[in-house]
Amino acid sequence: MKPVAKQSRLRNSRDTAADFFGKSERWLWEQSEPRGPIPCIRLGKSVLYDWDLIEQWLAAHRKSAGDITVARDILALVEAGDSTADVARKLHFPERTVQYVVDHGAFPEPEPQWSEENETGDHTEGGQR
Numbered sequence: 099m100k101p102v103a104k105q106s107r108l109r110n111s112r113d114t115a116a117d118f119f120g121k122s123e124r125w126l127w128e129q130s131e132p133r134g135p136i137p138c139i140r141l142g143k144s145v146l147y148d149w150d151l152i153e154q155w156l157a158a159h160r161k162s163a164g165d166i167t168v169a170r171d172i173l174a175l176v177e178a179g180d181s182t183a184d185v186a187r188k189l190h191f192p193e194r195t196v197q198y199v200v201d202h203g204a205f206p207e208p209e210p211q212w213s214e215e216n217e218t219g220d221h222t223e224g225g226q227r
Contacts, residue, residue, distance in 0.1 A: 115147040165205050172199045 116126040130138045130145065137151040168189070175185045182200060186193040198206050 112145065115152075118152070169199050169204050172196055173203070176200050 112123045112126055116123045119126060121129075126136070128134055129136045130147075131140075135155065137148065137155055139146040139148060172185055172189065172191075175188070176182065176196075180188070182196045183193055185191075186196045189196070195205070
């Protein structure tokens, strides 16, 4: 029996990739590496788009764009005269997070989530067997 090749998630058609973004081929060309942030693979004059890389980039881009928008909203409300406590209540954030955004202009980096499993490699609760 012949091994079945994994289906390629590479696309060499700019129009297919442009349709994916809902943009023109020109926009995609301007936004593709090295001119822009969209990951692609260049082979001579051919440009390939790896959907796995694009999906990862989109996920990271959505999160950062959302955080930037919310941070701007927080700063605008505070500049308009709302207290950090009022902004925290309106937007359902802890007041310390709102204060951090006011002080630093951005959200704090998330802290890594650690459990005993990470420390010991043990998969039982509390490290007990």
